[in-house]
Amino acid sequence: MTASSGIKLAEEIKGEVLYSVPMSEYTTFGVGGAVDFLIFPADAEELKKTLQWCRRQKVSYFILGNGSNLLVRDGGIRGAAISLARGFQGVSELERGENDGLLQAGAAESVGRLIEFAHEKNLTGMEWAVGIPGTVGGALFMNAGAFRSEMKDNLESLQLMDGEGNVFEMGREDLHFSYRSLELKKGWIILGGKFRLKIANGQAIRSKMDEFLQKRKAKQPLHLPSAGSVFKNPSRVAAGKLIEEVGLKGTRLREAQISEKHANFIVNLGKAKARDILTLAEWAKEKVYQEKGVKLEMEIQVIGEDE
Numbered sequence: 001m002t003a004s005s006g007i008k009l010a011e012e013i014k015g016e017v018l019y020s021v022p023m024s025e026y027t028t029f030g031v032g033g034a035v036d037f038l039i040f041p042a043d044a045e046e047l048k049k050t051l052q053w054c055r056r057q058k059v060s061y062f063i064l065g066n067g068s069n070l071l072v073r074d075g076g077i078r079g080a081a082i083s084l085a086r087g088f089q090g091v092s093e094l095e096r097g098e099n100d101g102l103l104q105a106g107a108a109e110s111v112g113r114l115i116e117f118a119h120e121k122n123l124t125g126m127e128w129a130v131g132i133p134g135t136v137g138g139a140l141f142m143n144a145g146a147f148r149s150e151m152k153d154n155l156e157s158l159q160l161m162d163g164e165g166n167v168f169e170m171g172r173e174d175l176h177f178s179y180r181s182l183e184l185k186k187g188w189i190i191l192g193g194k195f196r197l198k199i200a201n202g203q204a205i206r207s208k209m210d211e212f213l214q215k216r217k218a219k220q221p222l223h224l225p226s227a228g229s230v231f232k233n234p235s236r237v238a239a240g241k242l243i244e245e246v247g248l249k250g251t252r253l254r255e256a257q258i259s260e261k262h263a264n265f266i267v268n269l270g271k272a273k274a275r276d277i278l279t280l281a282e283w284a285k286e287k288v289y290q291e292k293g294v295k296l297e298m299e300i301q302v303i304g305e306d307e
Contacts (some may be wrong), residue, residue: 015042015086023076023304027067028133030225031274033076033304038064042087044191048165050082053188059216062303063189064112065138069227074274075305082138084108088191093116099199103158105209106192107137111144114195119205123197125154127208131216131229137190138247143177144297147212152177163187168223180232180299221259222269230281231264231296239288240264246287253280275306 010017023032037059041047047306053155054061059078064070087113088108095102105114111132118126132139140158157171160269163186176183184190185268216222230240243249243263250260252269259265263284264275285296 009039009050012049012053013039013041013046015040015046015200022079023067023072023081026064026081027070027227028225029067029070029071029227029272029274029277030268031074031243031272031277032072033074033274033307035072035077035079035081037080039080041082042085042088044087044161044167046087047082047084047161047189047191051161051163051165052078054080061267063137065108065135065141065166066133068132068134069138069142069144069300071227071274071277071300071302073278073302073304074307077304084099084135084191088137093121094194100196101199103195103197105136105195107135107140107190109136111136111139115209116269118195118197119202119209122199122205124200124205124208125197126195127205128212130209130213131222136193140190141182142180142194143182143186147215150177152182154195154197156196158193159191160184161189161191167191193304219262221261221265221267224259224269225307226259226265226267227300229264229299230266231284232299233264234294234296237294238264242286242288242292242294242296246284248287248293252281254279258284273306273307278302 020034021038022034024030039050041050061082064081064083085108088106091105091109091114094104111129111134115126115130128147137238143150143152155172157169159169233239240263249260249263251258253276255268255269257267257273258280259267266280288294288296
């Protein structure tokens with residue numbers, strides 16, 4: 001597929017259309033080959049036009065968040081990455097009651113900004129997510145969680161777009177969340193979410209945020225590029241503990257390493273390749289299954305082609 005295939009779309013939307021873009025520049029891992037098209041629709045109408053273009057051109061696509069839970073293979077991606085980063089941000093307060101408030105956040109808004117805004121409004125309930133590097137949409141799609149809390153806990157509703165470009169809203173009671181997952185129909189895209197939070201003392205909220213951030217810094221290798229937890233935690237024991245117990249903590253393959261700080265993180269020491277990260281993940285899966293009888297399941301999304 002050539003860049004000329006995207007010229008018509010670039011003429012139809014105000015948002016930017018880029019060609020053959022290295023995904024290493026758009027993922028927190030800092031690895032990955034090029035995607036054929038990287039598209040930045042400016043609003044819902046342009047997103048609809050982008051989806052229509054993808055269907056006409058028979059171009060496969062995926063929604064790119066902050067790239068914080070994503071590993072792109074070294075051969076890159078045939079098709080399009082659609083980023084909502086330039087038209088679906090913002091956070092605002094919609095309602096204020098005696099005991100709670102309702103916030104709305106765009107899918108491309110950072111989780112960090114949502115938490116800071118909640119603090120500014122003296123609203124509590126999401127302090128546990130401080131330090132999560134992803135977007136609101138990405139965190140909702142994977143039902144991100146930590147410290148026994150998850151994104152679904154304070155969610156009131158989602159704004160969505162279906163594959164035809166229709167925009168609609170679904171309440172929390174009609175959504176199906178599970179551990180690190182949200183079940184959505186194929187082609188549905190998260191545009192934003194509404195969160196119901198309790199009113200609390202601002203200083204107490206800040207203290208909680210600081211406490212959770214210190215815990216995260218103490219346990220996780222935040223100073224090196226990674227995609228967060230590689231594996232979902234099995235029901236009875238943490239994945240990192242299992243990997244450490246089978247002796248793989250700190251194992252290095254060229255510029256990729258199973259973190260010395262937290263064994264469920266694989267870090268990029270400089271110029272890691274996706275294939276090395278995937279090889280380390282496979283070693284961990286195989287050894288944990290052989291020695292512990294536990295099958296680890298990937299938490300990070302792996303897409304693209306081998307080099």
